[in-house]
Amino acid sequence: MRFGDRVLFEDLELAVGAGEFVAVLGPNGSGKTTLLRVLLGLTRLSSGGVEISGRAPKRGSHDVGYVPQQRAFDPDLPIRGRDLVRFGLDGHRRGLPIATAHSRGRVDAAIRSVGAEPYADAPIGLLSGGEQQRLRIAQALIGDPKVLLCDEPLLSLDLSQQQVVSELIDRRRREAGTAVVFVTHEINPILPYVDRVLYLVGGRWRVGTPAEVLTSEGLSELYGTDVDVLHVRGRIIVVGSDESAPTEPGGHHHHHDEHDHHDHHAHGS
Amino acid sequence: MISSIDLSQPFAQHALIAGSLVALICGLISPFVVTRGLAFAVHGTSELAFTGAAAGLLVSDNPIGGALAGALIVAVVIAGLGDRAQERDTAIGVVLAFGLGLGVLLLSYYHGFATAATNILFGNIFGVSNDQLLVLVLIGIGVALVMAVVYRPLLFASVDVDVATARGVPVRLLGLVFLIVLALTVTAAAQVVGTLLVLSLAITPAAAAQRWSRSPFLVTALAIVFALAAADGGILISLSSTIKPSVFVTFISFGIYLLSRLAGPLVARRRRRVVPDMVTHA
Numbered sequence: 121m122r123f124g125d126r127v128l129f130e131d132l133e134l135a136v137g138a139g140e141f142v143a144v145l146g147p148n149g150s151g152k153t154t155l156l157r158v159l160l161g162l163t164r165l166s167s168g169g170v171e172i173s174g175r176a177p178k179r180g181s182h183d184v185g186y187v188p189q190q191r192a193f194d195p196d197l198p199i200r201g202r203d204l205v206r207f208g209l210d211g212h213r214r215g216l217p218i219a220t221a222h223s224r225g226r227v228d229a230a231i232r233s234v235g236a237e238p239y240a241d242a243p244i245g246l247l248s249g250g251e252q253q254r255l256r257i258a259q260a261l262i263g264d265p266k267v268l269l270c271d272e273p274l275l276s277l278d279l280s281q282q283q284v285v286s287e288l289i290d291r292r293r294r295e296a297g298t299a300v301v302f303v304t305h306e307i308n309p310i311l312p313y314v315d316r317v318l319y320l321v322g323g324r325w326r327v328g329t330p331a332e333v334l335t336s337e338g339l340s341e342l343y344g345t346d347v348d349v350l351h352v353r354g355r356i357i358v359v360g361s362d363e364s365a366p367t368e369p370g371g372h373h374h375h376h377d378e379h380d381h382h383d384h385h386a387h388g389s
Numbered sequence: 390m391i392s393s394i395d396l397s398q399p400f401a402q403h404a405l406i407a408g409s410l411v412a413l414i415c416g417l418i419s420p421f422v423v424t425r426g427l428a429f430a431v432h433g434t435s436e437l438a439f440t441g442a443a444a445g446l447l448v449s450d451n452p453i454g455g456a457l458a459g460a461l462i463v464a465v466v467i468a469g470l471g472d473r474a475q476e477r478d479t480a481i482g483v484v485l486a487f488g489l490g491l492g493v494l495l496l497s498y499y500h501g502f503a504t505a506a507t508n509i510l511f512g513n514i515f516g517v518s519n520d521q522l523l524v525l526v527l528i529g530i531g532v533a534l535v536m537a538v539v540y541r542p543l544l545f546a547s548v549d550v551d552v553a554t555a556r557g558v559p560v561r562l563l564g565l566v567f568l569i570v571l572a573l574t575v576t577a578a579a580q581v582v583g584t585l586l587v588l589s590l591a592i593t594p595a596a597a598a599q600r601w602s603r604s605p606f607l608v609t610a611l612a613i614v615f616a617l618a619a620a621d622g623g624i625l626i627s628l629s630s631t632i633k634p635s636v637f638v639t640f641i642s643f644g645i646y647l648l649s650r651l652a653g654p655l656v657a658r659r660r661r662r663v664v665p666d667m668v669t670h671a
Contacts (some may be wrong), residue, residue, distance in 0.1 A: 158556050179557025186555040198420060198599050198608040199548050211545035212556045214538050217606065244548075244602040259552070269555075 132325050134318060138266070141290065141313050143304060143330075146320035152303045155320075156269050159185060159301065173266050180212045185260030185298075187289075188268040190253050190277060195245035201255045202240045205230050208259035234288055250281030257288050261298075268292070270302040274309055282309040291312070306382040307323040307334070308355045330356070395628070403522055404514045404624050404634070410529040412590060413580045414574050416613030417536050419595035420605065421567060424547045426474055428592050430568070433481035435575045435587040437463045441493035442584070447499050449477045453521055454511055456579055460471050460596075468565040472550075490607035504571035512635045517655035519582065532570050539566055544605055579622060582635040583599045589639040590657060592615050593646050600649035616643050 136142050144152050157163040158170055161177035163185075170176065172183050185208070193199070204309040205227050206217065231240045239247055247255070251275055260268060268289065274282040290313040293300050302310060307317070307330070317333045319326045321342045326333045333339075334356055339347040345358065350357040422431055438456040445455015466484070470477045496506045508516065516527070535607065536543075546553040546560045554560050572593075578587045598611035623638030 161557065162555070181557075187553060188555070191551075193548075196599055196602050197424065197548060198605050200603050203605055204549065205558075207545045207552065210541065211549075211553065212542055212558045215541055216537060217544065218543045219568060256552075385472045 132318075132327075133366055134327055136267070136299045136301060138299055139293050141293055141310075141315045143302045143307055143316075144315045144318045144320065145307060147322075148324060150320040152320060153271065156186075156271055156301070156303060159267070160186060171253040182263035183266045185263060185273045187253070187256050187260045187263035187268065189272045189275045190249045190256075193244065193245040193252075193355060197243065197245045199244045201236060201242050201244055201247065201251075202227050202231060204244055204255050204261060205240070205258045208262040217267045226262055231255070233261065233292075234258045248281070249277045250284060252289065253277060253281070253285045257285065257292070261292060264296075265298060265300060268298045269293045270300065270304075273302075274304065274306065279286065279309075281345065286310050286313060311354075311356065325383055334358070347372055400515050400517075401624075401628055403517045403519075405621060407514060407517050407522055407525050408581050408620040408624045409617060410525055411574075411577050412616035413613055414529050415578055415590040415620075416576050416594050416616035417533065417609060418567075418570060419616070420598065420608050421543060421547055422571070422592055423595045423599065424544075425564075425567070427568075427571065428588065428663075429478045430528075430559050430589055431482055431571065431591045432577060433467070433485045434463045434572055435579055435584040436459050437490040438490040438572075438576050438579055439509055439584040440488040440495070441500035441504070442579070443492040443499070446501070446509070447495050450501070452505070453524055453576065453580065454574055456509070456584070457573070457576045460576045461569065464568035464572035465565070468561075468568045469648050472564070508583070509557040509579070510583050510585045511633055512579065512581050512586065514581045515627075517580065525577050525580060528573050531641075532577075535566065535570055535626075539563060543567060563659045582638050586635050586639050589642040590620060593642040594619070597642075597646040600652065615642070618645065627649045649667050 133219055142154060146152055146299045156165060157164055158179055159172065161181065172181070173220075175181075175183070177184065203217075206219075208219075208230070209223060209226055219376065231237055236251065236254045236256050238260060239251050240255070243254065244255070256273065270289065273289075274285060277285065286309050289300055289302070289310075292298050302314075304310065307314070311330060317326075317330050318326060319333050319339070319342060324342055326338055326342055334349050336347060336349045339349060339358060345360065348359045350359060396405075422428060438460040441459020441600045442452035442456035443461075444459070446452045448455070463484070467477060467481065470480050470573045478617075508593065542553070542558045543563050543566075545556070546558050547562050548561055575584075575587050575591065578590050582590060594612040594615035595608065597615050598608045601611055602608050617640035619638050622641045623636070627634035
């Protein structure tokens with residue numbers, strides 16, 4: 121079986137294969153979010169073309185699953201975990217959300233697949249970030265997508281939660297052959313699973329395995345300034361010589377540095 | 390006391406039909422008002438429905454037509470203000486104050502029945518004419534139909550706007566549609582409880598319902614039940630007294646809310662089961 125997933129972006133040619141895990145890295149404003157929007161069918165390319173399993177991206181397509189950042193929900197919000205998952209099945213369709221045996225079965229199966237049964241009926245506003253993101257993955261996978269688009273899904277999760285969520289995504293792509301496009305500031309939690317990295321900096325790009333792309337020479341050329349890539353205890357840390365240079369992967373200065381003391385101290389040295 | 394109520398009178402029947410219709414659509418939309426943070430928008434819309442009603446009264450002796458026009462204009466303007474809650478609420482506050490002043494000015498030129506002005510503000514369900522009842526029925530059917538069509542994507546867009554957008558839900562369009570539905574509902578509700586007391590049917594039922602369940606469908610069903618209890622209960626009690634029904638509607642509505650507040654939090658706490666995040670399913 122083969123799904124031909126082809127993505128073109130800013131003179132960029134990239135084909136993501138079934139079951140492949142691609143991390144998209146780059147500073148803010150480098151086009152990571154735009155790339156996701158193109159794949160979601162929300163934004164058109166100014167030139168060039170994109171295909172997801174042979175078709176142009178279409179809004180609401182079941183070929184694509186989307187996992188957003190974790191965010192705070194009001195504790196009083198009358199929405200349970202299973203309602204959130206159900207949105208992934210048919211939330212975009214007109215009508216009343218009347219539960220049928222079929223929809224209930226699909227929702228239950230999706231909840232089971234991420235091990236969220238114990239809190240699936242709890243209000244979403246009372247769940248931890250990790251619990252919420254597990255339900256998010258169930259929500260994204262319920263339509264059996266061929267591609268899973270992840271937009272910083274680990275942001276504001278603690279280290280153990282990051283691990284659980286990354287493992288879930290990895291397991292899915294191995295078992296079901298779902299291609300994963302994972303936008304992140306922080307490569308380290310997903311480093312064990314990533315097949316290839318797409319690194320975007322100001323219209324320039326590099327693509328390849330983490331070992332090929334995340335090198336001092338490669339990133340220095342990409343950023344146009346001296347950049348060091350350090351390997352510390354199995355983690356990758358990118359250090360720039362001036363503040364405008366890289367903050368990723370591993371630098372991560374805008375968000376929850378508390379878990380990344382190494383990276384934090386290494387930056388700017 | 391209850392036995393003294395005479396329901397064979399057409400005005401009492403009209404009142405109960407109108408009250409039930411209004412309660413139904415208020416209950417239907419009220420969970421969305423709460424979820425979308427539109428409490429102040431409801432208030433603003435109803436205050437400007439007052440301005441519209443005053444204008445309608447003055448120009449053509451037609452307060453309900455004027456109220457409808459005022460509410461719809463405000464709905465479109467609020468939709469244009471976008472999603473930034475703070476900016477939106479500030480703008481509503483600014484326009485609301487001016488609109489009230491304008492309404493009072495318009496009323497000062499009105500030399501018809503003296504009760505007309507208080508009827509707009511506090512409702513006059515026993516004075517509902519056949520024509521008005523027809524308008525209410527049409528509004529009720531329209532709102533119920535639109536809500537039946539947009540319910541699911543509107544819920545998605547209201548609680549999970551990022552993913553709804555990513556899934557191709559027309560978030561902005563749904564926001565506008567809901568504000569128009571809201572304007573129609575507010576206009577209808579103002580006939581029962583008056584423009585000043587619309588919130589007692591458009592917010593309180595959902596606020597109470599949220600204390601009993603976290604299932605969106607059940608919350609909507611409960612909100613409708615609570616709104617019906619308040620509206621019809623208020624009308625029935627008022628029939629055996631000389632006090633306006635709006636008084637009893639707001640009292641019953643608030644009573645249900647208080648009761649729910651006292652009982653509700655237990656529900657939420659019992660349902661919460663703490664599961665450590667470390668549990669993985671290999």
